[in-house]
């Protein structure tokens with residue numbers, strides 16, 4: 617079987633991050649985090665890192681070309697390992713999706729790219745996000761919930777199950793901010809999906825309004841079949 621790369625697509629609150637974390641921990645899959653990659657390139661003062669540093673310092677946004685270059689760099693390393701890959705939070709725009717498709721078609725034609733779409737209503741996503749806590753450790757970023765039926769309640773109050781760091785609330789995890797984030801997300805989601813589907817990228821859809829364990833199991837059953 618050829619190497620798979622799963623693009624996790626879903627709004628904030630759909631459980632993408634937690635699902636990625638479960639896959640990484642259970643199977644040792646490799647997860648793309650553009651945030652971590654940016655920090656790594658800056659710390660190592662690579663060509664990309666210097667450009668990112670300059671852009672951030674001048675208060676601009678990192679453009680889609682640079683982000684795709686960074687992902688390309690990452691793929692060069694991880695494709696060699698043969699490990700299953702997870703793309704969470706990338707591509708984020710139609711432009712990134714187009715660049716990603718062109719790049720993988722040209723450089724990694726063997727890579728089996730597939731969309732994993734997580735379905736959740738706005739109200740359910742908001743309900744989740746306003747009750748979530750995240751690990752304060754940047755390298756961990758585990759997500760927990762105050763809701764008892766979520767399957768994500770921390771074993772010890774306000775302490776991360778994985779690394780023991782304190783849990784905190786993200787300042788933008790409020791209903792008002794979430795309504796706005798969802799509106800922005802929904803606006804881009806369909807265009808990005810169309811772009812990926814036009815390129816014949818296979819898609820599997822999962823109901824995300826279920827406990828995370830259930831979503832994990834249906835995802836694993838569907839992709840490992």
Ligand SMILES: [Zn+2]
Nearest residue numbers: 751756776779
């Ligand atoms: Zn942690």
